[in-house]
Amino acid sequence: MGIPTQATKTQMSDSSLPNLREIVRNAFFETHAGHSTDDVVIDDKLNSSFVAACQRELPSAVPFRLNWELLNLRKHPPGIGKVTTVKRRDKLDDFIHASEIAARHMEDKHQCTVDQVLCDPVLREEFDHFAQEITPGIATYLLRKAALKLRKSRKLRPELVKKATDWGGVVSAHTAEELLANLELIPRLPGVYIFRDGTGYLYIGEGSNLRGRVAKHLDHSDRKAVAHYFWEKGIKDLSVEIHAFRRDSDGRKAKCRKAYEAELIRSRKPRLNIQAMNG
Numbered sequence: 001m002g003i004p005t006q007a008t009k010t011q012m013s014d015s016s017l018p019n020l021r022e023i024v025r026n027a028f029f030e031t032h033a034g035h036s037t038d039d040v041v042i043d044d045k046l047n048s049s050f051v052a053a054c055q056r057e058l059p060s061a062v063p064f065r066l067n068w069e070l071l072n073l074r075k076h077p078p079g080i081g082k083v084t085t086v087k088r089r090d091k092l093d094d095f096i097h098a099s100e101i102a103a104r105h106m107e108d109k110h111q112c113t114v115d116q117v118l119c120d121p122v123l124r125e126e127f128d129h130f131a132q133e134i135t136p137g138i139a140t141y142l143l144r145k146a147a148l149k150l151r152k153s154r155k156l157r158p159e160l161v162k163k164a165t166d167w168g169g170v171v172s173a174h175t176a177e178e179l180l181a182n183l184e185l186i187p188r189l190p191g192v193y194i195f196r197d198g199t200g201y202l203y204i205g206e207g208s209n210l211r212g213r214v215a216k217h218l219d220h221s222d223r224k225a226v227a228h229y230f231w232e233k234g235i236k237d238l239s240v241e242i243h244a245f246r247r248d249s250d251g252r253k254a255k256c257r258k259a260y261e262a263e264l265i266r267s268r269k270p271r272l273n274i275q276a277m278n279g
Contacts, residue, residue, distance in 0.1 A: 020058070021076060024069045027053035034086045037074070041067045042118055042144040067119035092146040095135040097200040099146035102131035103156055104268065105241065109171040114151050118144055130173075133239075134198055157267075167256075168246035176238035180218055186211040187244045190251045192261050194241040194270070195226070201270035202229065202238075206257040210244055225272040 031049040032040050040046045047067065054066045073079055092099075103114045106127050110117070117123045124144070131143040150156045169191070176195075179185055188211045195202040195217075203226050207213030218235065221227040243260075245251025251260075265273050 020061070020065075020069055021073065023054055023057045024066060024073060025080065027057075027066075028070060028073075028080065029083070032083070032085070036085045037070050037080060038145075038148055039085075039088075041071055042124075042148065043141050064116075064120045068116070071115055071119060090142055090145060092142065092149060095131075095138050095143065096146045096150065098131045098134035098138070098198075099143050100150055100156065100268075101134060101196060101200065102127050102143070103147045103150065105130055105171070105173065107156075108169075108241075108243065114147050114156055118147065134196075167249035167251035169251070170244050171241065172244075173239060173241045176218060176235040176240055179214065179240055180235070183211055183215055186214050186242060188212070189244040189247060190257060191242060191244040192257060192264065193243070194264070194268075195272075196239050196241070196270075197233070197237045201268045202226075203272040204261055204264050204268065204270050206254075206261040208252070208254070208257075210242060214240060214242075223272070223276070225275050229272060 027050050028037065028040060030053050031046060033046065035043065035046055040050050047063075050070070051063045051066055054061055103117065106112070106117045106123060107114065110123060112123070117127050127147070128140040128143060132138065132140070135143075147156070170187075172185075174185055188209050190206075190208045191210045192204065192206045193210060193214050194204050203223070205213065205217075205223075216222065217226055218230075221230060245257075250256045
């Protein structure tokens with residue numbers, strides 16, 4: 001767990017990169033081709049040109065540090081200043097749920113923000129892969145743009161459950177079919193589980209023994225809404241995200257797991273939980 005790959009390896013201060021902001025600013029104007037700072041970060045072709053322009057002046061600078069500085073440049077005077085950019089009208093609604101799921105998965109797994117994910121080439125690729133498993137065929141640029149849209153609209157606000165990192169949480173994800181074929185993929189540890197399909201979040205629950213709890217659902221769920229979903233849809237398109245905690249952590253306490261579960265339900269609005277609450 002920790003912050004992004006390159007960020008961890010290269011915690012470089014401004015003093016170690018002389019004139020970094022000015023170099024980043026100049027490289028942006030040299031390469032942006034009428035696009036915004038966001039686009040230069042999330043569009044592979046633009047980003048490659050931008051990073052190359054920066055590295056001509058600072059060969060040791062890594063892409064994460066350069067992208068992070070660009071994304072935050074407006075916060076530091078003189079910032080970018082006045083620049084004319086192309087206004088793109090991309091339709092994102094049909095797959096924005098995939099970007100949300102992928103962004104939250106990356107935040108949970110690596111304990112970082114979506115901005116940090118999109119600035120780090122390694123984590124960005126992992127985000128792309130996860131999102132495209134949910135909505136195959138969608139361009140990576142659009143998936144990344146949808147994640148930024150969610151963050152800007154405050155729909156990806158940091159969750160209170162980040163304190164659960166102190167519980168030694170490990171996040172993993174598998175298809176339901178993989179888990180049925182090998183239940184040992186699920187740890188016998190306390191934690192929270194999240195069911196989702198290609199349409200978004202379905203159900204979030206908690207248990208003192210994740211293997212037993214998830215196996216019970218997949219065999220014959222004791223939750224009416226979940227059992228009905230499995231009877232109607234099957235598990236072919238079902239994925240399960242596991243948040244497992246150490247046995248010696250507060251995650252072993254039911255009240256702590258239920259608080260974690262409640263926060264996830266509040267922010268992610270899984271439809272079968274909501275259906276049960278309203279039923």
